[in-house]
Amino acid sequence: MFGLCKNSEGVFKFEFRRQLLASVCITIITFCHGFGLGWFSVILSKLQSPAETELDFVITVYEGSWIGGLSSLGGGVGNIIYGVMLDFIGRKASAYCLAVPYIVSWILVYFARSVEYLYISRFLAGVTGGGTYVIIPIFIGEIAEPKIRGRLTALFSLTLNSGIFCGYIITARMPYHYIPIIGILLPVIYMVLQIFFPETPMYLLARGQDERAKKSLKFYRNYEPTTKESATQFEMAFEKLKSDVTSHQANTVGVTWHDFCNKRAMIAFGNGFVLMWLNVFCGAYAILYYTSSIFVAARTELHPDTNTIIVGLVQVTGVYTATILVDRFGRRPLLIFSCAATSVGMTIFGLYGYFLQETSVDLSPVRAWLPLLNACFIMFVANSGLIPIPFVLLVELMPPKIRAKAAAVCLVIFNILGFVLMKMFPISLAAFGLYWPMWFFALTSVLGLVYIVIFIKETKGMSLNKIDPET
Known part of the structure; x- marks a missing residue:
């Protein structure tokens, strides 16, 4: 199937295919976040109506504003937490951790007995959402070549909006307690797919793991040694990336006000x-x-x-x-x-x-x-x-x-x-x-x-x- 991409242009070009696949797979968690936002947009008016709510309580306009607002507060917390984790445990491990608060948020939605369950749920979903804004642009920026970086980074918004759209449709047509089951399955699929992609070469170089970094770069550049010239070009590309990372590290040492x-x-x-x-x-x-x-x-x-x-x-x-x-x-x-x-x-x-x-x-x-x-x-x-x-x-x-x-x-x-x-x-x-x-x-x-x-x-x-x- 992927052999058909050899003569394609743009992001579907043969050498870009793994960068595209990695970007699509990591943005599945963005789809999940969008799914939750779409759910909230539709379900809020239902939960505010005594005739339509499937829960044992009705949400007021004031409580609904807090449910929406807490998602953004959770996003701010997620920015900070995952911003620290990104350099501490790496891009790949941080990407795994994105799924955890999101799964817990849907468990709380399923077992909601009062509005406080929904407060905590949306806050945790916001933590995941905030983390995606930190991790995904950096991950894609480190694996993508400049000529396609913009399009691959824009996948973030494409999958977010696709998730919102699916959340709209499913929430409008499906009973309340079925939706959290879908919300839990999606991040599980996301975590399984992350197994197949290595850490970014830039992060590995920054940690002094040159051999792993070279393997990672070969993977994301879809490098297949065919001629001596192609091998030389790859080595030059690797040395340039290594030089850029070394230069960047030198510039970031001793950051001051x-x-x-x-x-x-x-x-x-x-x-x-x-x-x-x-x-x-x-x-x-x-x-x-x-x-x-x-x-x-x-x-x-x-x-x-x-x-x-x-x-x-x-x-x-x-x-x-x-x-x-x-x-x-x-x-x-x-x-x-x-x-x-x-x-x-x-x-x-x-x-x-x-x-x-x-x-x-x-x-x-x-x-x-x-x-x-x-x-x-x-x-x-x-x-x-x-x-x-x-x-x-x-x-x-x-x-x-x-x-x-x-x-x-x-x-x-x-x-x-x-x-x-x-x-x-x-x-x-x-x-x-x-x-x-x-x-x-x-x-x-x-x-x-x-x-x-x-x-x-x-x-x-x-x-x-x-x-x-x-x-």
């Missing part, structure tokens, strides 16, 4: 903070996490679960588009397009909400299709750039000496911002209606567009050791 406070680092931190803010407050996550609740507020005539499934399919299409285009057209053009289009979609959503709630305008001719069409448009354009690309840039824009630590700090900020959004959005939706939150998201996207045009540089195809935010 000055390394975080110099001009280059401050520019990178500023870019990272803005990208995280824009990623969260462009509004796509609000639609993602509270899809059914938003369609209830929009008074659409279709069933909220049907709308949610359609939106989930569209967001998968959007992030697949980004996966294809990120290494072809670059990061910056996709971000610019995504920001501009998302601001338009959010403005339209806000206008719809304003006319629905504050005027007597008859919206019955458009109520059946406009909220759904607009939500689909927003999720497609946001997932074409604003959702996946900031995490690609987060690794690429940071100075090599502080890359891991700086990226971890930005991810903690991302989860703090996510907590604010998840906690406040349902409360704001109930207090102010649909239009004020949507107009806030539109304003954020417009300001983000201006910032990207002025300050964000293109990093397409550049070596991780050569990207400099000042150039």
